[in-house]
Amino acid sequence: MTWKPRLADGTAPVLVVLVVLLVALAFAGPAYSEPAGYLALLKRAAPLVILAIGQYFVVVSGGFDLSVGSLVTAEVVIAARLISGDDGNTWWVIAVLLGFGVLVGLVNGLITTKLLVPSFIVTLGMLLVLDGAVFLWTGGAPRGALSPSFRVFGRGAVDVPVLGAVPWSVLILLAVLVGAVLFMRGGTGRTLIAVGDNENAVRLAGGRVHRLRLLAFVLSGVLAALAAILLAGFAGVSAQVGQGLEFRAITAVVLGGVLLGGGRGSVVAAAAGALSLEALFSLLNLVGVSGALESAVQGVIIIAAVAYAAHGAGLRRAFKRRAAPALP
């Protein structure tokens, strides 16, 4: 038996898109002729990629998490307020932030599974609640400041042999990605996809559907917290930091060929989708396309990717059937 790269259905197209974009970048900007340029791109993209991985868990199990953007904002504002510029506060605040991510994920998950409210509505509500809470608490302007040791994760780099200075955020991203891939190849991960595909089948087979859904939301919440730590480190305090991130994450997941509604798509593809999105924005910027186009491009991508997902699989099947006449 020959070895075949185990790419899930739909992963290949986004990888092709990503490679094309990266090559285009090399032509558009001289900085992308060296690893440093790509490392800078990865560093910038890391928070979005992590968010997309979190979003993937929810989407593939048949839900949506629209609350991640405002969760990121809330986390950044909380971090600034609690740390208030003191290095001594860094570690326990990071623990609090991750804990808050888990909590929000739990609430989203429990309401979805126990009260049977569609996740689209639950997380939309959570988005509004968090937005309102942040505004109420800060009145629109975050107070406090982040400490230098907190910002290291988003700004700093470590020296790695051969590669040179590798940003912390890239290492954290790699760890998350490897963890996510291992998780999805394990039994729980596979059942998670099955839940998105056919919840009843999983239930009849003895799978704990509610627990898996809950887990997906918790993972999304905690990864959003992690993304917030990286973003705050990268760019500093702002009350707008998370605006629109939930849609970027969903766009990234869709671009990765993950089926909205669940049941199909790989986590690697979702991550690649996020990276492609970020590379695309960099490319648009480098070739001098106005920033106003970003939203439009995002919209076109989401529509085109879903259309492809809806028809692409059918076309492929039709092609295969014709190529290989069916056995009786």
Added chain:
Amino acid sequence: MNRKWTVALTSAAVTALALAGCSSDLPDTGSGGTSTTSGAKDAKKSEFFDQAEYERQLKFRSAKGVDLDGENAQFKPWQQALDPKLVDTAKFAKPGGGYHLCFSNASVDNPWRQVGFKTMQEEVKLHPEITKFSVLDAEAKDDKQISDIQSFASQGCSALIVSPNTTATLTPAVEAACKTGVPVIVFDRGVKTNCPVTFIHPIGGFAFGADGAEFLKEKVPSGGKVLALRILPGVDVLEQRWAAANEIFAGSGLKIVGVEFTDGDAAKTKSIVNDYIQREGKIDGVWMDAGATAVAAVEAFQDAGSALPAIVGEDQQDFLRMWAKEKLTAVAPTYPTYQWRTPVIAALRILNGKQVPQEWVLPQPKVTQDTLQNYIKEDMPPLHYAMCGCDQMPGYPAPWK
């Protein structure tokens, strides 16, 4: 998951995406924008450029402020007026105190407006003759502000202060308020009518933009590369800032390598600046129409290991501190938050029958290397605006923290 659901969910997601696009249309920048929309503009001659107004504003910068009571108010720029044309207010005179001051505020949704509003509240406390101060926050919604102003009509206000959310939409509401016989004071952003007793504002966008551009022209050698970062298009005071800078850069020998919109987002600013550093190799100057993301821009240079450019910021503490710490070549034009004190002062003058300027133009100083240390307040929050004129007020600093 069947096809029907997929379609439903997808269309929902797309709709939501479109809605998100709308809601993030106009993140109010605080720096007093009357948001009249306009088409995209190119970097040539701005439709917002008005030669006469441009010259008037540049001239104002060197004008000496007049204190209306003839006191020496050198250190109280919020009491000064530039080139005032006084109007008579005898018909509004209501001496004796017991005033009920009403304030229709556009919003308090950004640090600039927050610092300003706190300063205004403290100013009110300084005057015991104001016995009631009613405030309605329009939350950046025109329709809410219109009904706010209407509801003040029945509340027995002695004077009405309005900080309009947008220019054109609020004009009829202000005109209606004028007709009730209550003295109306407009400040920060304007309306298209002369009916208010006074309109209070700093010099304006052209002067702000010119302050930064002239600084870069002086500090960046000819042929140097300048990156212009703007928050968002279509807000007239911001457009004026860029129009003035564009005018000054035009004959300067500086090379404008890019004009980009940042949405006031620090992460986006950093990404844009990083891309430009990679593309151009070296950037010698950064011009900004507002300094809220100046720190992020400088950080992009630090993270890329590049030499720090000459930079234009604003009077926010985080930028001023970085300026001192990193020994930046910098200037900070301001849109002073102390202007929030003036409407209260104006209201009391009017109620006492004293004259006020029809257009009360306040001085608009800039922070320079020489005056930097006067404005750094280490114990204040990073987003606090230094030009608040508040540090001598009795309650300082607690309310601003």
